Ligand SMILES: NC(=O)C1=CN([C@@H]2O[C@H](COP(=O)(O)OP(=O)(O)OC[C@H]3O[C@@H](n4cnc5c(N)ncnc54)[C@H](OP(=O)(O)O)[C@@H]3O)[C@@H](O)[C@H]2O)C=CC1
């Protein structure tokens with residue numbers, strides 16, 4: 001009986017508290033919904049009907065960017081080395097259900113980023129086909145696993161050619177047209193490894209540091225022409241990057257690393273790229289607490305960072321066994 005009384009008293013108290021809280025809760029939810037509505041109304045679509053070139057569109061992050069930018073009404077130019085995988089993607093996009101936005105059949109341009117002459121020709125071909133480029137997303141890239149002592153210089157060059165000189169050559173090929181039109185946005189997909197260097201990634205990290213420096217410089221130089229430059233620095237993303245990575249002797253690494261397998265969803269990173277374009281963000285760092293902390297330690301207390309990295313190098317093998 002005592003128990004029932006207590007329960008019914010508690011229930012009444014709870015009902016009273018709930019009644020008092022309800023307007024507050026409803027007000028809170030209402031306010032949140034209103035904020036979201038305002039945010040959506042404020043969100044500009046700077047992609048609709050625009051010519052958007054995406055390198056490395058055949059897989060991973062590039063593929064997700066292609067899906068998202070296509071849905072947002074972009075006129076896509078899909079780039080990669082293999083026509084068949086890009087054709088398959090173009091077909092998937094063309095056949096996918098559309099919302100109320102007009103969508104376009106993507107164009108395809110194939111070239112190898114490590115051949116700068118071919119890259120320049122591809123840039124001209126893109127301009128010939130589309131007239132101009134509104135947004136260039138330098139996404140394609142290749143990673144590397146190995147220690148410096150056992151890595152052939154040709155491998156160091158190969159990674160720099162694909163990840164740095166390729167994007168530089170493509171940007172250069174399209175830049176003059178953007179400057180003449182006083183309009184254009186160039187996105188560079190770098191990495192958190194463009195900000196900190198970790199052991200056994202020399203070539204990759206160097207290429208991403210170079211990319212960061214080049215595009216920071218470009219941003220400053222082209223601002224007066226009304227052009228935008230965004231550098232995106234993600235942490236691990238769940239793609240085939242580690243499988244496609246090359247080792248010190250140039251062979252394929254071929255392993256899906258745990259860090260990659262448990263990384264960010266590429267669709268989520270693609271959404272951040274779209275938001276960066278729509279909001280004209282100059283820099284986006286998309287990483288967890290530890291990598292971000294590491295970038296601050298590198299900046300504010302380099303000696304600690306060097307000790308941490310040396311300890312990491314001692315602990316980890318250069319190339320993991322399968
Ligand atoms: N996955 C991750 O953890 C992270 C990735 N990034 C960056 O994201 C970008 C996309 O990589 P991700 O999607 O993860 O990896 P994927 O390996 O899935 O995709 C890489 C893309 O780059 C293209 N590519 C590679 N080499 C060349 C070349 N020589 N010429 C032309 N295209 C080339 C590939 O196209 P194809 O082989 O069909 O020619 C492929 O479409 C890269 O710049 C990477 O550094 C940044 C941080 C973390």
Ligand SMILES: CCCCCCCCCCCCCCCC(=O)OCC(=O)COP(=O)(O)O
Pocket residue numbers: 143144191192193198201204234235236237241242245257259260287290291293294308
């Ligand atoms: C006293 C405080 C201790 C704090 C410890 C901080 C040190 C943590 C080190 C963190 C290193 C993060 C590395 C992140 C690397 C990364 O996300 O790279 C993204 C990529 O580009 C992945 O390419 P990969 O080919 O390497 O898979």
